[in-house]
Amino acid sequence: MKVHTDTQRCVGAGMCALTVPEVFDQSEEDGTVVLLDAEPPAGQRAAVQRAERLCPSGAISVLLDD
Numbered sequence: 001m002k003v004h005t006d007t008q009r010c011v012g013a014g015m016c017a018l019t020v021p022e023v024f025d026q027s028e029e030d031g032t033v034v035l036l037d038a039e040p041p042a043g044q045r046a047a048v049q050r051a052e053r054l055c056p057s058g059a060i061s062v063l064l065d066d
């Protein structure tokens, strides 16, 4: 699984960091997403996909490789 975030689209809503704090954080400067782990373990797949769905700006994309 590979995760990509687009800080140009991110509106700083923070749903991702609340949903999977191991993978997403927010910038202390402007609140935009900070990707902590671009290739999270398979055990986090459901949570990462939930964060992708919850993101209001479509800034998160998840590529499944299995």
Ligand code: SF4
Pocket (backbone or CB within 6 Å): 005, 009, 010, 011, 012, 013, 014, 015, 016, 017, 024, 026, 031, 032, 033, 054, 055, 056, 057, 058, 059, 060
């Ligand atoms: S949920 Fe989306 S808009 Fe909100 S901080 Fe995360 S990437 Fe940005």
